[in-house]
Each structure stands twice: as C-alpha cells, then as structure tokens.
Amino acid sequence: MKKQNLSYLDSVHKDGLVWGLALFALIFLFPIACCLIFWTLPNWEGLWKGLIAVAPMYWAVALVEVFTYVPMLGAGGAYLSFVTGNISNLKLPCALNAMEIANVKPTSEEGEIISTISIAVSSIVTTLIIIIGICLIVPLTPVLQSPALSVAFEQLLPALFGGLGIVFVSKNVKLAIFPIILMLVLFIAVPALDAGMVGIMVPVGVIFTLIVARIMYKKGLI
Amino acid sequence: MDFNVNSVMLFALVAVIVLVVLGQSVYFLYKALKRAKQIGISKSVIKKTITSSATFTIAPAVSILVGVISLSVSLGIPLPWLRLSVVGSLSYETVAAGATLESMGLSTANQVLDPSVFVTVAFVMTIGIALGLFLVPILTKRIQKGMVKLEKRDKRWMEIFNSAMFLGMISAFLGFVFCDVTNLFRSSEWLALKGISRTSCLIPVFVMLTSAITMIILGLLSKKTKKRWITDYALPISLIIGMASAIPFTAWLA
Numbered sequence: 001m002k003k004q005n006l007s008y009l010d011s012v013h014k015d016g017l018v019w020g021l022a023l024f025a026l027i028f029l030f031p032i033a034c035c036l037i038f039w040t041l042p043n044w045e046g047l048w049k050g051l052i053a054v055a056p057m058y059w060a061v062a063l064v065e066v067f068t069y070v071p072m073l074g075a076g077g078a079y080l081s082f083v084t085g086n087i088s089n090l091k092l093p094c095a096l097n098a099m100e101i102a103n104v105k106p107t108s109e110e111g112e113i114i115s116t117i118s119i120a121v122s123s124i125v126t127t128l129i130i131i132i133g134i135c136l137i138v139p140l141t142p143v144l145q146s147p148a149l150s151v152a153f154e155q156l157l158p159a160l161f162g163g164l165g166i167v168f169v170s171k172n173v174k175l176a177i178f179p180i181i182l183m184l185v186l187f188i189a190v191p192a193l194d195a196g197m198v199g200i201m202v203p204v205g206v207i208f209t210l211i212v213a214r215i216m217y218k219k220g221l222i
Numbered sequence: 223m224d225f226n227v228n229s230v231m232l233f234a235l236v237a238v239i240v241l242v243v244l245g246q247s248v249y250f251l252y253k254a255l256k257r258a259k260q261i262g263i264s265k266s267v268i269k270k271t272i273t274s275s276a277t278f279t280i281a282p283a284v285s286i287l288v289g290v291i292s293l294s295v296s297l298g299i300p301l302p303w304l305r306l307s308v309v310g311s312l313s314y315e316t317v318a319a320g321a322t323l324e325s326m327g328l329s330t331a332n333q334v335l336d337p338s339v340f341v342t343v344a345f346v347m348t349i350g351i352a353l354g355l356f357l358v359p360i361l362t363k364r365i366q367k368g369m370v371k372l373e374k375r376d377k378r379w380m381e382i383f384n385s386a387m388f389l390g391m392i393s394a395f396l397g398f399v400f401c402d403v404t405n406l407f408r409s410s411e412w413l414a415l416k417g418i419s420r421t422s423c424l425i426p427v428f429v430m431l432t433s434a435i436t437m438i439i440l441g442l443l444s445k446k447t448k449k450r451w452i453t454d455y456a457l458p459i460s461l462i463i464g465m466a467s468a469i470p471f472t473a474w475l476a
Contacts, residue, residue, distance in 0.1 A: 015253070017359040026242060030235060030304055030344060034340065043338050049321075049322070051350070053322070066357045070358065071387060090283070090286075117275070123244075129279075133287035133290070137291065141291055157398070160395075165395070166434040179389055183398075195398065205391060214379075
C-alpha cells in the first residue's frame with residue numbers, strides 16, 4: 001500500500017513536470033506565431049514599459065502564490081490549477097467543497113485524488129463553457145452584459161466566500177477569530193486595500209493564521 | 223497576411239493550445255479515476271465529486287466568459303479566450319492589457335488595428351503570467367515532500383496547518399467584502415465626487431450574509447430530511463442565491 005501510494009504520487013509529479021514545461025513553452029507559441037503570421041515585431045518600447053508596469057508585481061505574486069496554494073491544492077490539483085488559472089475564485093473553493101462533501105482529509109491520498117478529480121472536472125467545464133460562449137457570443141453578449149446580470153456577477157466573490165466561509169469558520173471558530181479580525185481591520189482601515197489587492201492579502205492571511213495556529217497549538221488551546 | 227484581431231488563423235492557433243490544455247485535464251482526470259478505483263474509493267463518492275464540482279463551476283465560468291467578452295472590445299476574441307483559458311484571471315489580464323496599450327498611447331476602449339501593438343500586448347500578457355507556470359513543475363514536488371515530512375513528525379499539527387491555510391485564505395476574502403464600509407461615514411461631497419451612494423458599500427456584505435444564511439439553512443434541511451444530495455449542491459445553490467440577491471440589494475442600496 002505504502003509503495004503503491006508513493007508510486008502514484010511520483011508518477012503525478014513526473015507527468016506534472018512534463019506537461020507543465022511543455023505548456024510553458026506552448027504559451028509562448030501564440031505571440032511568436034502571431035509575429036510570423038502577420039510578419040511583424042513587437043513595439044519594443046511598449047513591450048518594455050508594459051513589462052515594467054506588470055511583471056515585477058505579478059512575478060512576486062506568482063512566487064508567493066506557488067508556496068501558498070500548492071500545499072492546499074495537492075500535487076495533481078496544483079499542476080492543473082496553475083495552468084488553467086482562476087485558483088482562488090474557482091479551483092481551490094471547488095476542491096475544498098469536494099473534499100468536504102466526500103469527507104476526506106486534504107493530507108490523505110483520498111484527498112489528493114478527490115482534489116485532482118474536482119479541479120480537472122472544473123477545468124474541463126470552464127473550458128467548455130467558454131468555448132460554447134464564444135460560439136454563441138453574438139446572442140449571448142447582450143444577455144451577459146445586461147444590468148441585472150452584471151450586478152450579480154460583480155458580487156460573485158462575496159457570494160462564494162459567504163457560503164464557503166461559514167462552513168470552514170464554523171468548524172474552526174477558535175482558529176478563525178484572529179485572522180478574521182486582522183483582515184477586517186486591515187481592509188477597513190487601509191484605503192489602499194481594495195478588490196485588486198485581495199490576491200496579495202491571501203498569503204498575508206495564510207502566514208498570519210499559521211503563526212497564530214502554531215502559538216495556539218503549542219499552548220494547547222486547539 | 224492581413225491583420226485582424228479576429229483573424230481565422232488566430233482562432234485556429236488558440237483552439238490548438240486550448241485543446242492541449244484540455245488534454246492535460248482529461249489526462250490527470252483519467253489517472254486520478256484509475257487510482258481511485260485501485261484504492262477503493264466508492265463510485266458514489268466519485269460521482270458526487272464530479273457532479274458537485276461541475277455544478278459549482280458554472281457560475282464562476284460564466285463570469286470568466288463575461289471577462290472574455292469585455293476584453294474582446296479591444297483585443298478581439300482569440301487573445302482574451304487564450305489568456306483567460308490558460309493561467310490568466312480577468313483582473314490581471316485587464317491590467318496587463320491596459321498598461322501596455324496605455325504605454326503606446328492607446329486604450330482598451332478601441333479595437334487594436336496595428337499587428338505590432340497586438341503582439342506587444344500578447345507578449346506582455348504571456349511573460350507576465352509565465353513565471354507561475356514555470357515554477358510549479360519545478361517546486362511542487364519539493365513543497366509536497368516538505369508537507370509529507372511535516373506530517374510524519376506531527377500528524378495533529380499537520381491537520382491544523384491545513385485548516386489554518388484554508389482559513390487564512392478565507393479570512394482575506396471576508397475582509398475584502400468589508401473594504402468599502404468606511405464610505406458610510408464619508409462626506410456627501412466626497413461620495414458625489416466619486417459618483418457612488420453612501421450605502422452601496424453594504425451590497426457585498428449583504429450578499430455574503432445571504433449566501434452564508436442559505437448555506438446554514440441548506441445544512442439544517444439536509445440533516446432534518448436526511449437527504450445527502452442537499453449538502454452536495456449546497457455551495458452552488460448558496461452561490462447562485464447570493465449572486466441573485468445582489469440584484470434587489472443593488473436596487474435598494476446603490
């Protein structure tokens with residue numbers, strides 16, 4: 001059992017490495033192919049300025065995200081999520097919910113498998129919905145951009161984390177109190193923290209909660 | 223070839239890349255299903271995982287589609303389709319495209335007509351998100367090994383460690399829901415200048431509460447009626463009801 005367990009995880013890592021690096025090369029195919037098809041080169045000044053504006057911040061976020069999300073997603077889930085994106089607003093809540101329903105621990109092999117299945121299904125469904133949407137873009141655009149639906153989509157994150165939050169907070173009330181207070185204070189008191197900053201605050205929340213958890217665990221409070 | 227943001231060639235190129243990405247998901251799904259069978263995870267659990275994950279995904283996926291549509295104004299359909307199907311998220315892609323276009327004196331409100339501008343935006347978007355894609359294959363195994371070591375040393379702490387990570391993430395999003403509540407105490411001039419109402423900052427708070435209350439009611443209902451399927455679909459139902467509640471709340475508070 002133990003040996004088989006290792007071999008499954010090892011093969012996930014091996015496949016993850018091959019797929020991951022292949023896809024890394026593949027995403028550069030698009031801009032390079034565009035240059036060849038339209039026989040043009042990038043505007044170097046625009047490229048440089050654009051990269052200066054976004055790359056330092058997004059690379060720093062990416063680095064922190066890898067260390068924050070990989071332990072939560074499991075191996076298979078991580079290899080898939082970092083390719084298909086939308087981790088905090090879709091893939092991770094989806095996997096958490098699936099593990100909760102299946103009643104498996106994230107650290108067990110069952111957890112690893114349920115998380116992988118959940119994220120794979122979620123990625124496939126997302127891709128298919130976008131393909132269908134693009135095929136039907138002409139009739140769909142006025143519907144999706146109607147005032148009522150825009151208002152509803154704007155509130156996707158509060159609706160998502162209201163439902164997910166109540167499940168996890170009610171199961172770990174003691175552990176949840178301090179991080180929730182910290183985040184409330186930060187988001188309310190610091191005007192610079194807005195919707196665009198929530199991705200950066202996730203690692204802050206995670207690290208703070210881990211420290212609090214360690215102290216409470218050592219003191220025998222949890 | 224004549225340039226057009228919606229050129230057939232671009233669609234074909236993106237379709238190939240999206241198919242490969244889809245292939246990866248299908249491959250890992252097949253692998254996990256095979257392993258699930260080997261270690262005896264019951265068919266009903268697998269079925270539940272698949273149906274609940276698929277149902278839950280619908281609303282967020284449609285919101286990603288909305289992102290593709292909004293970016294398609296300036297960049298056409300193929301590039302946003304690619305960027306939001308592989309790694310991207312709407313907030314990042316909008317910023318990356320906007321910053322690059324602005325640096326060349328253009329904006330996301332108009333369609334890009336120059337192929338050189340188009341490839342510049344495509345390069346910036348791609349290089350910006352590439353790091354995560356590169357780091358995960360290299361670091362995941364090491365991070366997971368560290369986790370296994372930690373678990374061997376102290377199983378109970380490992381469980382707390384996991385819960386703490388999830389709660390850390392959730393608390394950041396709960397904090398974000400309240401990020402504008404200080405508007406309640408702002409001067410009327412400030413609010414008029416920004417063009418927002420005093421109470422509009424409460425919309426996300428009420429939406430979150432609606433979703434949380436729905437989740438509690440569904441949980442109780444499932445226990446009382448002993449119908450497990452209610453729990454399986456509780457999160458997607460709460461999500462939809464929460465989002466739908468935004469419509470009357472906005473009419474009332476905005």
